Amino acid sequence: MSFERDLRQSITVADQVLSQVLDDHQRFVIVQDEDSNPRSSIPDSDSLILAKTSLRLCKHDKCSGCEDLHLCRYFVCGNCRFGTKCKNSHDLTSAHNSDLLEKHDLYGLAHGELFQLLLQNDPSLLPEVCSHYNKGNGEYGSCKYKTSCTNLHICLHFLQDDCKFGAACKRAHCFDANAQKILNARGLSPENMRKRHRLYKTKLLIASSAFKKSETVKGRTRHKSSSSVSEADHNEICLFFIRTGCSFKDKCVRFHHHLPYKWQISQKDGITWGDLPNEEEFEKAYCSPSSTGHQLVVNFMSMTCGVSEVRRLSTASSVTKPPHFILTTEWIWYWRNDKGGWTEYGKGEDSKLVASVTSEDLEKQYLADNEKEISFTSQNHQYILRFKEMCQQNLKYKTERDVRRRPRFVSAQDVKSKIKGESPDSSASSSVEVPPYWDKGALDNFTYKTDPLQSFSKEYQRVSSMFSRTLPRSIIHSIERVQNLSLWRVFQWQKEQMNKRNGGSAVDQRYLFHGTDESLIAAICEQNFDWRICGSHGTLYGKGSYFARDASYSDRYAKSRNGKTKKMFVALVLVGNFTRGNNTLVHPPQKPNTQSFYDSCVDNETNPAIFVVFEKFQIYPEYIIEYS
Structure with a gap:
């Protein structure tokens, strides 16, 4: 092929060396056509090779011990x-920037290339x-x-050049005046404005490759986490909204609904x-393991209604939350018995x-x-349950039975x-042991109270x-203790x-410390830290909530509302066993030669100054410091 000939003339290394270089997923993304030969040592002419880097701009320009470039973002x-x-x-040749570029x-x-x-x-x-x-209906x-x-x-699929609706699409297929205004405010040069479509397509392809890579972790337990906000997050119903209302409101990434389930059907646009x-009728029918559908021609096995797809949104599974959480979804597993009925695993008359x-x-x-x-075993028989086929097999007789999860x-x-029934005076709340220095008269099961500390x-x-x-x-103006019984109970669990x-x-x-x-x-006082909503201090050591040993570090991220004073959290954090993180992590890595995982990630294992926590139950936001 002329492409291979041209490539060999411009790159004079062996195919094996070139293949090894391009296989470095920290530096390159290769987008191949569906018809590409996966066995080829080098990409074919229809492949797109994109360069990656984990290097980022520092959000505060000047700070010590920083691993980000100190550059004006408008200059970039x-x-x-x-x-x-x-x-x-605007100086790429400074000692700090030069060291990072070499690294x-x-x-x-x-x-221009950088x-x-x-x-x-x-x-x-x-x-x-x-x-x-x-994702929604209507003009916006x-x-x-x-x-x-x-x-x-703007239409996401248009930017990716794969919108199947073309000119008939109801989403914008151009950068309108408002989009141009937003881009201009970011300081995009005329040249970058001209190639904005290509910039976004490249950015989305790189982000998409990172998402696909994080979905499966080979050789160990898989964690269903991905980029900043996963599809699972969007399709999960917010527990706070059902109970007392969600404090994050429109910023919440989860679905807001008054019930712990919601049934929806795909519209004609397929989006x-x-x-x-x-x-409620659909839910009641679906909860019965013997039910395969609903009278409105919804097939529960294929989750379709005619040719349209049907989906069920729900709250988080009960096994992923502390036992006292209400309105989580309790999933029951059944196997078909000899009489054609359904028996729950671990239960039965005999x-x-x-x-x-x-x-x-x-x-x-x-x-x-x-x-x-x-x-598993039952009546001295050995069985295998296959999640993918949703069936169990007797290992001796090879007989199979259907399995259902409802x-x-x-x-x-x-x-x-x-x-x-979840009242402040319930026995569950009164049995929780709170710190002796808390104000016992300022405890509420539904919300939080702040108690100002006396300076002496x-x-x-x-x-x-x-x-x-x-x-x-810095001058401290006040320190408040956050008393949230619900969050404290979860933290103790x-x-x-x-x-x-x-x-x-x-x-x-x-x-x-944590500045925000x-x-x-x-x-945060009401519902705790959620890095998907609150944002994180970069992603150098993983995609989670960042906490610092030193208040001076968190001060960079504390944003003032009045321009005079700032506020910073002092959180009690269960850091547990930790290891050095990296920017690809969406959960702590597995410990060597074990089936267990670390609890958090850090910048330096021997003397950690930055901690990344991926599970908010490990955090209790105990104090708020107002200072100037």
Whole structure:
């Protein structure tokens, strides 16, 4: 082929060497045509080779011990209106930037080449495409910000060059005046504005490759996590919204609905979803393991209604949350018995016939890996349960039986009763042991209370001392204790689980700092940290919530509302067993030669200053410091 001949003339290394270079997934993404030969040592002429980098711009330009470039973002985007008078660096040759470029093997790139690489990899440079606009109905989709939205209202599939509707698509297939305004505000040069479509396509292809790569973790337990906000997050109903209302409101990535389930049918455009009427009837029918469909011609086995796809949204599985959480979805596992009926695993009238696994056991295994096989016994027989085929097989006689996974039915009235029964005076709340220094008169099961500390108290002195160690010149105006009984109960439950996994020894817990936008303070006090909503301090050591040993580090991320004072959290964090993280992690990595995982990630294993936590149950936001 002429392509191969041209490639060999420009790259004079052996195919094996070239293949090894391109196989480095930290540096390259290869997008191949469906007809490409997967056995070929080098990409064919229809392949697209994209360059990747984990290097990012620092959000604060000047900071010590930083692993990000200290550069003006408008300079990188090509249009800094301040030029040489800009207070932010335009110098790629500074000692800090030069060291980083050498470390990432990017030192020899021209300015334009480096900036192109950063634009297609650093998510903070180009504005995001609005996911709500692309998923809802109407002129603005489901985006409630409409014309004031700071993300781009443009067809995602158009940017990827794969929109099947073409000119008939109801989404925008051009960068309209509002989109141009948003891009101009980011400082895109005229040249970058001309190639904006290509920039976004490249950016989306790189992000898509990272998502696909994270879906399957070979050789160990799979974690269903992905990029910043996964499809699973969007399709999960928010527990806070059902109970008391969600403090994150429109920023919440989860679905807001008054019931722990919702039934929807795919619309004619193949993209949007419409609500099915009488969803409680659908739910009741679906919860019966013997039911294969509903009278409105919904097939529960294929989840279709005629030629249209049907989906069921629900709250998180009960096995993924602490036991006192209400309105989670309890999934029941059944096997078909000799009489054609359905028997729940681990239950039955005859104890000799009871399976050695329960619904809870199977649910945990299924969520970890829904394609694995589970061994169990019943009446001295050995069985294999295959999640993929949803059947169990007798290993001796090779007979097979159907298996079904269905939720336990919860009516709308049940929901009201459960919420009403969750009172502040319930025995569950009174049995929780809170710290002795908490104000017992300021405990509420439904929300949080803040209790100002007296400046002469030992508690105040302890917190202020931690803060002033690295910010000695800052003036503390107040320290408030956050008392959220619900979050504290979850934190204590998580601590017990981690202690058990740690062989009964006390897990490592530390007071750490976290700076954030002041507008999110109340929501964090109510519902805890969620990095998908609150954002993270970069992703250098993993995609999670970042906490710092030093207040001076978190000060960079504390955003003031009034321009005078800032607020910072002091959180109690179960850091547990930790290891050095990297920017590809969406959960802690597996420990060597074991089936267990680390609890958190850090910047330095011997002297950690930055901690990344992926599970919010490991965090309790205990104090808020207001300072200047």
